[in-house]
Amino acid sequence: MVFLEFEKPLEDLYEQLEKLNEVGEQGGIDVSKMTREIEAKIKDKRKELYSNLTGWQKVQLSRHPERPYTLYYVDKICKKFLELHGDRHFADDKAIVGGLGMIDDQRVVIIGHQKGVNTKLRQYRNFGMANPEGYRKALRLMKLAERFKLPVLSFIDTPGAYPGIEAEERGQAEAIAKNLFEMAQLKVPILCYVIGEGASGGAIGIGLGDKVFMLENTWYSVISPESCSSILWHSWDYKEQAAEALKLTPEHMSEMGLIDGVVEEPLGGAHADPEAMAKTLKSHIKKELTALNKIGVDKRIKMRIDKYRNMGKFTKV
């Protein structure tokens, strides 16, 4: 188990539990009563820790190394999934995956950022930071979805679009802009979930949809708290403050009317019980897709554009 900083009290309790079991085994003593006590304490502590998470703690949770990523959910949610590759122009980006899937009887096109599950794969997936070809692959699949009248399901989980020389040369900005432009007019439903990190342009590049939801322990913002700290505070040390100031939690985003709702995670986060998380997500997706499928194409596009049209706050003088 990997514990985050704020989970230190939990880590201590788990250590106690381990030691107790060791003592019990070695000495042949019955420790079951004490074990149950510590387990109860763990449960209470976890509830307490998770009942009031700060912005920065949610950022940490969204990056938990054991957190499930797109392909985990795809595997659990779909009874069939065919991964499709390549943008047909330059390459196959490993940081964005996509393909055709069946969720029970609902056929879908799925796109999503993908992070690696170990050190080697994290590099292979470029830490979930897509290059232009990733965004263009996603667009190709969305156009495929449109042609065959399949709804699009998008999973967002990125620390940002990759800032590299080649990414710039191949038009990172144009790739993201084009996706926004095309997604606004896509004739099929688009349903988006922030399942981890929702960092800026890299996130919204596959994140414009009829409905956008965030899992409970995720964040969505115009900039990462670290970069925000470095730019506005001229130091990397103010990430906690930046995370608060940016109001990047699902609760804040929901209050501001910038997302359509929050999907509850198991106690302790999605990684504490990934199967339960996948189950919750699946039923949520099915419910939302059923509702979106009922709306006529023109009306749905108009509602989608009008939703974004109304985002923003200003005064009139």
Next chain:
Amino acid sequence: MGWFKRLKDGIQTATEHKRETPDGLWYNCKKCKHTCTSKELKENLWVCPSCQYHTRIGSNEYFELLFDEGKYNLLFDDLEAYDMLSFVDLKPYIERLESAKKKTNLKDAMQVSIGRVNKKPLIVACMDFTFIGGSMGSVMGEKIALATEYAIKKRVPLMIISKSGGARMMESAYSLMQMAKTSAKLSQLAQAGIPYISFLTDPTTGGVTASFAMLGDINISEPGALIGFAGPRVIKETIKRDLPENFQTSEYVLETGFLDMIVERKDLKETIGDLLNIFDIQPSSRIILSSLRSGSN
């Protein structure tokens, strides 16, 4: 002790006794160090007469040099930003807004206007870099949305002049969503068959580039402008090696295929006029510039 050493530490002259030429009389080119008077610079459309470096100018200057007789009407000029998130970093957002307003005499980082370019009507939405780095917040997004709707209704082409460091962090996700908002509105403009000219000037980066600035039917830039998604410093820190020469300049972006052309400031009006003539869109009703507003100067 050497005779040339100071006898006292520090500078002894009080600030008020410091002798300097007043600001604004002379221009010293940051590229070639050429010096000329500000008047000469203005007569040369704020382009260095020696090395053709295009200095950064504001919306009023662009309106003046684009529109016939320098006359235009401002649109949607009643919008102002406010601190909806109570955002505080080293300085509260509200203070940043107040000082930007005072310094620039503008309400936000974008002004929209309608006028004629070689007799053809055109709506121009132009950024001001001097207002919090031309950052895109709710006001800019709303102005672009309104400009787009106006362009569709009046059947008048739209030009957006970008000059921005990107999204306005102090409006957090509200500013991020302006990328989606503006791109969605431009998709409606495209469907209505109204041309959109994107003019990317120094600098155009971040969320602005990754939304409306890259979506022009025609993408134009000025010589030597910085255009990119990530800033050069961020890229350098990420990849830990030096960047190629001319990286992210408009000349470089033209070569990589994301610009249609680079136009010098002196040729801008003519080029835009030519484009408008070729697109030849008939306005839905006569465009009457009711209260002609002359340029700022």
